[in-house]
Amino acid sequence: MKDLKTLIARRKFLDLLFAIVGLLALMVGVFTLLALIIDLALDGMSRLSLSFFFSYPSRFPEEAGILSAWVGTILVMFVTATTAVPLGIASGIYLEEYAPKNWFTDIIEINIANLAGVPSIIYGLMALGLFVYKLHLGQSVLTAGLTLGLLILPIVIMATREAIRAIPTSIREAAYAVGATKWQTVQDHVLPYSLGGILTGVIIGLSRAIGESAPLLTIGALTFIAFLPDPPLQTHFPFFSFEWLLSPFTVLPIQMFNWVSRPQAAFHLNAAAAGLVLLVMTLTMNGVAIYVRYLFRKRIQW
Amino acid sequence: MNLNSKKGQRRWLRERFITTTLFLAAFSSIVITGGIVGVLVFESMSFFQNVSLIDFLTDREWTPLFLNPHYGILPLITGTLVTTGVALLVAIPLGTIAAVYLSEYAPHRLRETTKPVLELLSAVPTVVYGYFALLFVTPLLQKIIPGLPGFNMLSAGLVIGVMIIPYVSSLSEDAMRAVPMHIREASYAMGATRLQTSFNVVVPSALSGIAAAYILGISRAIGETMVVAIAAGMQPNLTWDPTKPAETITAYIVQVSLGDLPHGSLGYQTIFAAGLTLFLFTLIFNIAGHVFRRRFREIY
Structure with missing residues (x-):
């Protein structure tokens, strides 16, 4: 009897122990995230000023800024969203609402799942061989936007499909x-109800x-860019221009990489400041995505 | 719909047009895969016309940009495997324990608040992780391991490990939560504690899902680029020692991209051969992952 009691006590102790270990394991992730944010803030805060946002990169770390980087981003x-959003939503609708159950649909599905797992740098190689050298789009905003658009396409497709799948069949019936007709059903019922889920996926993909x-x-794309692309809106006829699409560019993460890979510590401060801007952007977008999901979930009750 | 009336015919045409457009959109994903495979294979073909496959796989040096070039992919592969290995040593235990905790132990509110925070780990840009590895983790490690070089695979691997925790934990947790309640209840009825139920009943039942989570985590770690490019140093090094600097396949592609190699040169083609190797590696893991995932979806 006494043996049994000690056995039970030991089992209960182990159970409690694991609860603590589990909580600690969770906290490792959370604390790393905190350490990362605090580290960036401590290093980068001092560089964050209005002139940092409105200066071009420079050889002198104190004068360098991220103007061309955030404009480029x-x-x-913009190009990424115009590529990935229509293509992703259309593919999602096709696979959920239209696709016949056959081997070809299976291939498309497996293929999309596989694309989601392809390392991002492989998309870069594809863009280099295809967009830059075959289609002669150059190292431009257009090439970059298309590349990233294709990269996040699987994310948008999967989010669309999941959102559509959550709609009860009774609505369609x-x-x-x-x-x-089928399209009227999709347009007037399926799409409005799945908008929240799709929007969440689009925001996560863009982030x-x-x-x-x-x-x-x-x-x-790692080049010294100390100018802005031609503005899309012009003061003279025809008032808009697509020159910017073919303009060379830089974006925030690349500017940050450029600064972090220099040996001088002063540039590392700039990298931290750029990282902070980037982090605020991505974390805000993820926050918005979570909020949108919550909002739509609350509004729609079947 | 009435196909004999004009209106009915117009409607029918419109529906056909929309169906075709949507199909073409879905088909574009196949075109993308075709584009990726096509570019990688096409450019690698010209590379393998100059370098024999045997040299590529057995030469122990990777110095394509030197005067006396060697094209052995082995140093890049060991670099990739070591950083991936370190990452998995972090991500698999932490991710699995976190998943068991979230699925079996955590109260509802804690789960609802911690999960999004954990997901944020995979939302942080990788270049920011690179900065963190080089300028925070490495100096910290240098205090513990004196003589640790400023660029090393250890800190890059550790940071990648934390980064892929959500990939491991979230899919594992899904698999564990898919295990029906009555199986757990049977175990509790026999007097088992939560710990015994978790590891003797739930984990074995969810094993194929957990395996899928691990495999997708591995695939992520292999393809990770910026952290290793920034923190692991960009010099090919045939070593299994994580405290040494080395170069991964991905970091090599970045290194070449930073320079100005003329289009069509052998140096330029090396990145496609390296890319093809990487693509095949991740393809194998992705397919294995899907097989496991499909299996766990079918069980219950």
């Missing part, structure tokens, strides 16, 4: 019952693209 993201640098390094 916005332009590249109701639409068919009153004579709607991944914003921080991505490896594929852009591969297409040869």
Whole structure:
């Protein structure tokens, strides 16, 4: 009897021990994230000023800034979004609502799952061989935007599919019952209800693209850019221009990589400041994504 | 719909047009894969016309940019394997324990708040992790291991390990939560503690899902670029010692991209041969991961 009691006590102790170990394991991740943010803030805070945001990169670390980098990031993201969002949503709709159950659909599905696991630098190699040298798009905003667009395509597709899958069949049957065609059903019922999930996926995908640098390094984007691309809106006729698409560029993560790979410590401070800006952008986007999901989940009750 | 009326025909045409457009969008993913494989194979072919496959796989030196070039991929492969190994030593225990804790132990509120925070680990840009590895983790490690060089695989591997914790934990947790409640209840009814239930019942039942999580984590670690490019030093080094600087396949591609190699030169083609090697590595792991994942979805 006494043996049994000690046995139970030991088992209970081990159980408690694991609960503590588990909590600690969780905390390793959380604390690393905190350490990373605090480290960046301590190093980079002193460099964060208005002039840092409105200066071009420079040989002198104190004068260098991220103007061309954040403008480049916005332009590249614009191209990325225009590539990945329509293509991703359309693919998602096709696979969930239209695709027949056959081997070809299976191949498309497996293929998308596999694309999601391809290292980002491989997309860069593809872009280098195809966009830069075959299609002669150069080391431009367009090439970069397309590359990142293809990179996040699987994320958008998967998010779209998951959002559509959550819609009960009864909704579609109701639409068919009153004579709607397939597309009318999708347009008026499936898409509005899945908007929250799709939006979440798009934001997460774009936040991944914003921080991505490896594929852009591969297409040869690490250059000294101390000018802004031609503005899309012009003061003279025809008032808009697409010159910026073919302009060379730099983006925030590449500017940061450039600074961190220099030996001088003063440039490391700039890297930390750029990293802080980048971190705030990506974490905010992820926060917004979580909030959007929460908002739509609350609003729609079947 | 009535195909005999004009309106019905127009509707039918519109539907056909939309279906075709959507199909083409979905088909584009196959075109992308075709593009990736096509570029890698095409450029590597011209590389392997100049360098024999046997040299590529057995030569112990990788010095394609030197006057006396050697094209042995082995040093890049050991670099990749060592950083991946260090990363897994961090990510697998921590990720698995975190997953068991979240699935079996954590109260609902704690799970709902910690999970998004853990997911954020994979949202941080990799270049920021590179900075963290080079300028925070390495100086810290140098206090513990005197004489540790400023560039080393250890700190890069450790940071990648933390980075892929969410990949390991989130899929493992999904697999464990998919184990039906009645299996756990049977174990509790026999008087087992939560710990015994977790490791004797839940983990074995979710094993294929957990294996899929590990494999996808491995695939991520192999393909990780910026952390190793920044923190591990960019010099090929045939060693299994994680405290040494070395170069991974991915870091080599970055190194070459930073220089100005003329298009079509043998040096330029090396990155495609290296890329093809990397692609094949991750492809094997991805396929294995999907096989395991599909299996665990089918069990219950």
